[in-house]
Structure formats: C-alpha cells, structure tokens
Amino acid sequence: MNDLEAALVEPLRELLRVAKATAEAERVELWAVGGAVRDLAVGIGVRDLDLAVAGDAGGLATAVAERTGGAATVEARFGTASVEAGGCRIDLAALRTERYARPGALPTVRLGASIEEDLARRDFSVNAVALGLAGARAGEVIDPFGGLGDLAARRLRVLHERSFIDDATRLWRGARYAARLALRPTAETARLIEEGGRWLAPISGQRLWVEFERTAEERRVLETLRLLDGWGVLRATCGEFELSEASARALRPRRGPMPPSVLLAVLLAPLPTTVRGAVVSRLRAPREAARAVEDSAALIEGHATDLDSLDRLSGTGEPGRTAASWLDPGPQRALQGALRRWAQTRAHLDAGELLELGVPRGPVLGATLRRLRRERYLGTLAGAAEARRVVRAWLAEEPADHV
Numbered sequence: 001m002n003d004l005e006a007a008l009v010e011p012l013r014e015l016l017r018v019a020k021a022t023a024e025a026e027r028v029e030l031w032a033v034g035g036a037v038r039d040l041a042v043g044i045g046v047r048d049l050d051l052a053v054a055g056d057a058g059g060l061a062t063a064v065a066e067r068t069g070g071a072a073t074v075e076a077r078f079g080t081a082s083v084e085a086g087g088c089r090i091d092l093a094a095l096r097t098e099r100y101a102r103p104g105a106l107p108t109v110r111l112g113a114s115i116e117e118d119l120a121r122r123d124f125s126v127n128a129v130a131l132g133l134a135g136a137r138a139g140e141v142i143d144p145f146g147g148l149g150d151l152a153a154r155r156l157r158v159l160h161e162r163s164f165i166d167d168a169t170r171l172w173r174g175a176r177y178a179a180r181l182a183l184r185p186t187a188e189t190a191r192l193i194e195e196g197g198r199w200l201a202p203i204s205g206q207r208l209w210v211e212f213e214r215t216a217e218e219r220r221v222l223e224t225l226r227l228l229d230g231w232g233v234l235r236a237t238c239g240e241f242e243l244s245e246a247s248a249r250a251l252r253p254r255r256g257p258m259p260p261s262v263l264l265a266v267l268l269a270p271l272p273t274t275v276r277g278a279v280v281s282r283l284r285a286p287r288e289a290a291r292a293v294e295d296s297a298a299l300i301e302g303h304a305t306d307l308d309s310l311d312r313l314s315g316t317g318e319p320g321r322t323a324a325s326w327l328d329p330g331p332q333r334a335l336q337g338a339l340r341r342w343a344q345t346r347a348h349l350d351a352g353e354l355l356e357l358g359v360p361r362g363p364v365l366g367a368t369l370r371r372l373r374r375e376r377y378l379g380t381l382a383g384a385a386e387a388r389r390v391v392r393a394w395l396a397e398e399p400a401d402h403v
Contacts, residue, residue: 004032004131007039007046011086015068019051019083019090020134022063029054029135031115031142034127041129041148042181049090052118052130057081057092064090079111097121100166104202107166116144123170124177125150125157156183164196168203171196171233172211179223197236205284208237212283216260222251225267238282239275246270250326261289265323269296288319295320300328305338307374314342347372348387357391368394 005013023030031052039046053060058074061081065072070085079094095118098107107121115137119128125147132140141148150157156178164170171193177183185193200208218224228234229243247267264285268276276297280290295316302309316339325332347369355361359368368391375381381390 004036004040004046004133008049009088012049012088012090015064015070015083015085015088015090016049016133018064018067019060019092022060022067023053023134026055026060026063027135028056028060029115029137030060030133031130032133033119033130034122037129037131037141038126038147038151038181040131041151051090051092051133052095052115053092054095054115054135057094061092078109102202103165103199104168104204115142119144120159122159123163123167123173125155125159126177126181126183128159150183151181154181154183156185156189158189158192161188161192164192165199168196168199169207169211171200171231171236172208172215172228175224175227175231175233176215176218178227179220180218193231193233197232200233200236205282209283209285212264212285213260216263217257219255219257221254221256221258221263222248225251238279240271241267241275241279241282242271243267244270246327250323254326259319261286261292261319262322262326264289265292265296265320266326268293269300269323269327273297288317291317292319292323296323296327299324299332299335302335305335307342307377310338310342311370313339342377345373345377348376348381348384349391353384353388354391357388358395359391 005016008016020030031054032049033052034050036046036049057079058072058076058081061072061074061083064070064083065085068083068085070083072081072083074081079096081092083090083092094111095113095115097110097113097117098121099110100107115130119130119142122128125145127147128143128145129147130142132138132142143149145157145159156174158164158170158174174185174189174193178185215221215224215228225234225243226248234241234243244267247270250266264280264283268279271279276293279285280293285293296319299313299316299320302313313335321332321336321339325336349357349369349372351365351369354365354368359365372381372387372391375387375390381387
C-alpha cells in the first residue's frame with residue numbers, strides 16, 4: 001500500500017507526523033482507519049483522516065495541538081477528539097465496541113477494544129480496514145472482513161444483517177460510497193437495502209440533514225441521488241420524496257460539491273407544495289435551505305417580468321435563484337436579468353427631496369417612491385428635474401393623501 005503521508009496535503013501531513021511521533025513517544029498504538037485507508041488503496045486523494053487510538057484520544061489530541069499550534073476539541077465522555085491546525089483537521093477516537101439498544105438509537109460505547117473489534121462495529125467492509133501507524137503493529141494492514149478484496153472487485157457489502165437496523169443512515173452513506181467508488185451491492189446487501197428503508201423512520205431529522213449535507217459535498221451528486229432514489233431511500237426518508245426528471249436534468253451537467261441549500265431547492269422545487277413542506281420538515285432543514293426551496297419554486301412559477309411580479313420576487317435569495325436557473329435556464333435568464341435591473345433601479349428622488357416638494361410622510365411617501373422607481377425602470381423619466389415636475393403634477397392633480 002502506498003505511503004499515507006504522501007497522499008496528504010502538507011498541513012494534514014504535518015498533523016499526521018506529529019500524531020505518529022506523539023503516539024510513539026507515549027507508547028500507544030495508533031491506526032489510520034476507514035476512509036483514509038480505503039481511498040489510499042484505490043489511489044484517490046485522501047480528504048479525511050480518522051485515527052484510532054489504543055488509549056486516551058483526548059490526551060493525544062491535546063499533545064498534538066500543543067506541538068502544532070492547533071486547537072484540540074475533546075469529548076471525554078465518548079472517547080473522541082479532534083485537532084485543527086493549518087486549515088486541516090484530524091479526528092481521533094479510542095478503540096471501542098458499540099451496542100444499539102434499539103433501531104435508530106445512538107450507540108452505547110465500550111472503550112478498550114482491540115483494533116479487530118473496533119473494525120467490526122463499522123458499516124461496510126470497504127471501511128473496515130486499518131493501517132498501523134505507531135506501536136508494535138506499525139505498518140500492518142488489518143482487513144478482517146475482506147474490504148480490500150471488495151474494493152478491487154467493486155463490491156459494496158455490509159458487515160452484518162443488522163447493519164441498517166442498527167443505523168439506517170448507512171443507507172445514505174452506502175449510496176455515496178457506491179457512487180464515488182463505482183461499487184455495486186452484493187446480492188445480500190441489495191436485499192438488506194431493499195428491506196432497510198423502514199428503519200429510517202426513527203432516525204432524527206438532524207441526523208438525516210447531516211447525511212444530506214454530506215451528499216451535497218460529493219463530486220458525483222447526481223449518481224448518488226440516482227442510487228438513493230432507485231434504492232427507495234428517498235421515499236423511505238419522507239413519503240413522496242423522489243428524484244424528478246427535471247431535477248436530474250438540472251444536475252446532469254454539474255459536479256459537486258454544491259451548497260446543500262441549492263441542492264435541496266433543485267430537488268424539491270419541481271415537486272408539489274405539500275411534498276416540499278414535508279421533506280423540509282422531515283430533514284429539519286435550516287432556514288436558509290427552506291427559503292431556497294420556496295424561492296426557487298416561486299421563480300419557476302413566476303416567469304412574468306411585469307413590475308408587479310418583479311416587486312414580488314425581488315426578495316428571493318441567491319441559493320433559490322441559482323436552483324431556479326439550473327432547473328429552468330431559458331425563462332430564468334430573462335426573469336433574473338430583469339430582477340437584477342430592478343434591484344439596481346432607484347427613484348430619481350429620495351425621501352427628503354419628496355418631503356421638500358410637499359409629499360406627506362407615511363404611506364403616501366412610500367407609494368410615491370415606488371411609483372418613481374417604476375417610472376425610472378420603464379424609462380419614462382429622464383432625470384431628477386423631470387421627476388420633480390412629475391411629482392408636482394401629481395400633487396396638483398390629486399389630493400396629497402392619494403399621490
């Protein structure tokens with residue numbers, strides 16, 4: 001297996017070097033586990049570095065932070081920690097076993113396991129691999145479930161038949177791995193995927209939103225969503241949630257990562273209002289994402305570029321506009337161009353100047369400003385002097401409270 005350090009960007013490489021040296025000095029076993037070993041094996045860039053420690057993860061993280069000038073975050077209760085330095089991060093966890101009291105529950109953790117026991121708690125065989133970094137087994141590759149063979153054969157295989165019962169978010173993760181690494185589920189895993197959707201019901205919306213965010217971070221976003229849709233995971237997540245043809249067409253020319261708010265809007269804007277609301281609620285989508293969904297739907301439904309439409313749509317945000325332009329490029333070019341011109345249009349006169357002309361404060365002042373803005377957008381006023389003449393004419397023609 002190629003050298004792990006060589007596969008890392010320099011700030012992350014330095015964190016790994018210090019972690020290894022610290023573990024050696026403290027005489028504890030240190031392992032690279034999961035994704036880093038998997039990605040190293042297939043020769044793709046290692047983006048995340050998860051380390052397993054046969055000892056105190058928090059103590060090791062604190063020592064690494066001190067030696068690199070970074071910051072350590074320690075969750076002593078869970079035996080986990082992280083170090084951030086130079087814009088990079090490593091995650092550390094004490095070797096453990098896990099037990100699930102009920103489907104969808106967070107696991108009960110027991111620290112002090114062997115590396116083999118720790119790997120047995122993981123999701124798929126391709127992630128249940130480890131590379132020794134420090135200690136008596138440094139340089140050793142641990143692959144008790146044949147994950148490297150599955151990688152070579154392009155197989156996606158769960159470790160045991162209760163995998164999705166214990167944690168159904170693994171369905172989302174499995175789709176990401178399958179799309180990213182061109183894996184196909186084994187027959188047994190395909191059967192468990194088909195049966196596993198029902199175990200998504202007890203999973204909290206917050207956890208599902210995290211999985212959605214991670215999906216938006218993938219390069220092969222559309223391929224991942226096609227798998228989630230084909231496996232029935234979207235529908236199992238929330239009722240009539242599906243990958244529409246309009247959404248697939250919008251995503252086809254685009255690689256991720258992309259903002260999750262934009263991705264959610266692309267997926268939901270073509271769907272009925274009731275479905276949009278249900279999915280947003282189920283995922284506990286943050287306010288920005290929920291707004292992007294409604295903004296994109298409103299833009300797609302409101303192709304008209306008359307001033308009333310522009311005024312109504314002027315408050316739509318950039319994520320919603322981006323999603324709408326992907327979904328409906330032709331009409332959106334005209335509409336969003338008009339919206340940009342409308343946003344840049346200001347009345348020739350400000351409120352102070354209108355007051356000097358005799359326009360009363362209150363609703364009339366606001367109405368007059370809006371009327372002048374519209375006239376300028378339409379090109380019917382040449383400048384401030386003409387705007388003053390028009391306002392005086394309005395005041396002369398109509399009562400001051402009806403300008």
